[in-house]
Amino acid sequence: MAVKYKVIERGQPGVAGGGEKKFYANALTNGELTLEKLTTRIEKISTVGGADIRAVLYALVDVMTDGLEEGAIVRLGDLGSLRVSISSNGEINEEDITSHSIKSSKCIFTPGKKLKQMLNNLEYQKVDL
Secondary structure: OOEEEEEEEEOOOOOHHHOOOEEEEEEOOOOOOOHHHHHHHHHHOOOOOHHHHHHHHHHHHHHHHHHHHOOOOEEOHHHEEEEEEEEEOOOOOHHHOOHHHEEEEEEEEEEOHHHHHHHHOOOEEEOOO
16 A cells, blocks of 8 residues: 655745745645554454453553653663653853753654664555545
């Protein structure tokens, strides 16, 4: 199955009025794979019941959150890894950097081998809307 994409026009970021506009491919999504749907799919290919699968997934989120808050990289085998990244204001002097300098944080996901392989082998199909 191919990943569907559409063509969109975008201006240059940070340029008043958009600057020079160019066309780019933009991946289209096709619904959502919710926790309930994931649970059903896992249930079909394993001997574990839905309630146990959901319990483990919810516990995984709690344990991952704790690890990320502690500054750990959370490695999930073939799935990949998660880590916290922060963005801060720049200061002239090192001692001027404090926790108040931090503007935002985000969770960075790095895919594992199987996901990287899948990404490298994707096929694409242009959709005219």
